[in-house]
Amino acid sequence: MVNVSHELRTPLTSIKGFVETLVDEEQSSEDKTKFLNIIQKHVDRLNSIIEDLLTLATLEKEEKEDDFELSDAKAESIINNVKEICVQKAKTKNIIVNSEILYNGTVRCSQPLIEQALLNLVDNAIKYSPDGSEVLIRCFDNSETISLSVTDKGQGIDRMYFEKIFERFYRIDKSRSRKEGGTGLGLSIVKHIMNLHKGKATVESEVGKGSVFTLIIPK
Numbered sequence: 400m401v402n403v404s405h406e407l408r409t410p411l412t413s414i415k416g417f418v419e420t421l422v423d424e425e426q427s428s429e430d431k432t433k434f435l436n437i438i439q440k441h442v443d444r445l446n447s448i449i450e451d452l453l454t455l456a457t458l459e460k461e462e463k464e465d466d467f468e469l470s471d472a473k474a475e476s477i478i479n480n481v482k483e484i485c486v487q488k489a490k491t492k493n494i495i496v497n498s499e500i501l502y503n504g505t506v507r508c509s510q511p512l513i514e515q516a517l518l519n520l521v522d523n524a525i526k527y528s529p530d531g532s533e534v535l536i537r538c539f540d541n542s543e544t545i546s547l548s549v550t551d552k553g554q555g556i557d558r559m560y561f562e563k564i565f566e567r568f569y570r571i572d573k574s575r576s577r578k579e580g581g582t583g584l585g586l587s588i589v590k591h592i593m594n595l596h597k598g599k600a601t602v603e604s605e606v607g608k609g610s611v612f613t614l615i616i617p618k
Contacts, residue, residue, distance in 0.1 A: 410441035451584035472510035524551035
């Protein structure tokens with residue numbers, strides 16, 4: 400709860416300050432536009448945080464219930480849908496999102512939720528990868544499970560953070576995460592989606608060489 404309060408207070412304080420400045424002081428047209436753009440940025444951030452918190456609340460509620468429905472979804476369809484959503488964002492950094500489908504059968508899952516989890520991983524990979532690099536989505540069969548992995552060529556993550564990064568609002572580099580527009584809730588959402596599927600999300604990484612995040616889904 401303390402973390403939530405802090406994350407909401409920061410943009411609210413900025414919005415309040417800039418609104419008071421606009422109301423109480425004479426500003427040039429250029430400054431007004433600048434301040435309004437900053438306010439809009441913080442409003443968008445607040446909206447994103449609230450949407451992610453509502454998503455987490457829904458997932459946690461569903462985890463406690465026994466009627467979570469699964470269906471069969473084509474692995475290729477899941478990956479292609481995510482690639483379509485990410486392609487424009489990747490283009491802004493000249494990043495290529497490729498896929499390697501070694502398993503092209505069905506995945507027993509909630510397709511919208513698994514697509515959301517995979518999208519969160521790909522979105523992070525694009526955010527933290529250098530311009531002109533590659534993000535690779537792979538799907539493969541592990542006998543009793545199906546894996547969907549996302550590999551990037553980013554800065555990598557020290558092993559000491561592997562468990563912590565799936566916690567709410569946990570950021571290794573707080574300033575960079577906010578600059579990239581992250582809410583700090585994306586990986587926590589991924590974790591809860593995988594809990595619903597009785598699966599798990601894992602990370603393998605080496606500092607300076609990139610990361611591999613994997614969704615492991617039971618058959």
